[in-house]
Amino acid sequence: MVEAEAVGVDLEIIVQGAHGRSKPELRLWLRMLSTTKLISQEIRRRLRAEFGATLPQFDLMAQLYREKDGLRLGELSKRTMVTNGNVTGLVERLEADGYVQRVTPQGDRRVTVAKLTEAGVTLFAAMAAAHEGWLQDMMADIDPDAVAALWSEIGTVKASANNHLSGAAFE
Amino acid sequence: MVEAEAVGVDLEIIVQGAHGRSKPELRLWLRMLSTTKLISQEIRRRLRAEFGATLPQFDLMAQLYREKDGLRLGELSKRTMVTNGNVTGLVERLEADGYVQRVTPQGDRRVTVAKLTEAGVTLFAAMAAAHEGWLQDMMADIDPDAVAALWSEIGTVKASANNHLSGAAFE
DNA sequence: CACGAACCTTTGACATTTCAAATATCTGCT
DNA sequence: AGCAGATATTTGAAATGTCAAAGGTTCGTG
Numbered sequence: 001m002v003e004a005e006a007v008g009v010d011l012e013i014i015v016q017g018a019h020g021r022s023k024p025e026l027r028l029w030l031r032m033l034s035t036t037k038l039i040s041q042e043i044r045r046r047l048r049a050e051f052g053a054t055l056p057q058f059d060l061m062a063q064l065y066r067e068k069d070g071l072r073l074g075e076l077s078k079r080t081m082v083t084n085g086n087v088t089g090l091v092e093r094l095e096a097d098g099y100v101q102r103v104t105p106q107g108d109r110r111v112t113v114a115k116l117t118e119a120g121v122t123l124f125a126a127m128a129a130a131h132e133g134w135l136q137d138m139m140a141d142i143d144p145d146a147v148a149a150l151w152s153e154i155g156t157v158k159a160s161a162n163n164h165l166s167g168a169a170f171e
Numbered sequence: 172m173v174e175a176e177a178v179g180v181d182l183e184i185i186v187q188g189a190h191g192r193s194k195p196e197l198r199l200w201l202r203m204l205s206t207t208k209l210i211s212q213e214i215r216r217r218l219r220a221e222f223g224a225t226l227p228q229f230d231l232m233a234q235l236y237r238e239k240d241g242l243r244l245g246e247l248s249k250r251t252m253v254t255n256g257n258v259t260g261l262v263e264r265l266e267a268d269g270y271v272q273r274v275t276p277q278g279d280r281r282v283t284v285a286k287l288t289e290a291g292v293t294l295f296a297a298m299a300a301a302h303e304g305w306l307q308d309m310m311a312d313i314d315p316d317a318v319a320a321l322w323s324e325i326g327t328v329k330a331s332a333n334n335h336l337s338g339a340a341f342e
Numbered sequence: 343c344a345c346g347a348a349c350c351t352t353t354g355a356c357a358t359t360t361c362a363a364a365t366a367t368c369t370g371c372t
Numbered sequence: 373a374g375c376a377g378a379t380a381t382t383t384g385a386a387a388t389g390t391c392a393a394a395g396g397t398t399c400g401t402g
Binding site: 022023024025026027028029031032033034035036037038039040041042045046049081131132135136137138139140141142143144146147148149150151153154155156157158159160161162163164165166 | 193194195196197198199200202203204205206207208209210211212213216217220252302303306307308309310311312313314315317318319320321322324325326327328329330331332333334335336337
Binding site for chain 2: 387388389390391392396397398
């Protein structure tokens with residue numbers, strides 16, 4: 001292949017960006033992403049080690065835990081930010097494990113409602129307590145005021161992102 | 172798809188429940204997580220729509236772009252925070268598409284080094300430019316000072332989490 | 343120089359992920 | 373009634389993700 005020197009010039013600029021001189025927004029994003037990944041992986045490891053559960057399962061059960069009457073799969077999909085097809089599989093496996101049960105309500109046979117079983121409630125309660133402890137542990141070195149401030153600041157990030165999605169979304 | 176009500180529902184609100192009684196650390200975590208997820212999904216959509224690429228591919232190519240001499244797969248694994256086995260498959264597919272090439276160096280036949288091809292460099296340069304623009308766009312509503320401040324604050328979060336991992340890990 | 347320990351990557355079994363297409367059901371309008 | 377269109381879920385293909393075990397390869401030390 002021919003050496004593309006003309007391209008190389010433009011690329012250098014971008015490379016520089018990737019290194020140290022990038023736009024603040026990009027730097028912020030990369031740091032948010034790596035931090036979130038780091039914490040997520042730690043939580044996943046511990047969920048697996050101590051409860052034999054996965055993070056998506058935990059998330060899904062969290063939703064059902066606060067809706068004792070259960071949730072339609074579509075609702076679950078929105079709340080967990082997971083696609084419909086994915087929810088199907090997740091609920092299937094949780095049902096097979098005995099933590100979730102599926103019901104089709106009288107009025108509308110298109111709908112499937114998932115709710116926690118007794119075993120599911122018990123398991124999730126234990127996981128939730130541990131989960132909260134892990135987070136306090138992992139964030140132990142942060143100034144408490146900074147935690148609250150960050151929560152607020154990240155809210156503006158979220159709002160801004162929400163305002164500039166390509167698809168239609170609002171709030 | 173013009174739902175009036177359910178669209179506005181927010182992951183955090185659901186998770187935390189009406190009684191915002193959860194610990195600040197948990198609240199912060201949930202907000203970080205949902206925000207990151209929101210932005211990631213948008214980036215993924217756009218990468219797919221405009222370049223036919225996936226986010227993990229973009230991440231992997233970003234690392235290789237910065238190291239013109241290529242990286243060993245283990246190094247790639249660390250930098251992308253992806254497991255070894257996963258890197259194997261990612262590189263395989265990128266190689267099949269002609270964007271990456273694998274070489275086993277002279278000295279050590281255990282090692283595989285991956286590096287971008289010409290086509291890979293060209294593609295990544297285009298994606299990186301777009302990517303940076305998307306982020307500036309999505310973060311357009313945030314006060315510029317806040318962006319820098321957040322970058323710094325999140326650094327302390329990352330450091331704290333890093334300090335309290337169960338396994339041995341570092342930065 | 344031989345052998346066990348350490349290192350690097352791949353493989354295999356599963357779970358999760360997305361998107362798009364297919365199913366099934368309900369609703370509104372004629 | 374009946375049918376088009378909206379809704380809800382499932383299915384299927386492909387990619388990504390983890391972990392654990394298996395393959396080679398190299399290195400240090402007896």
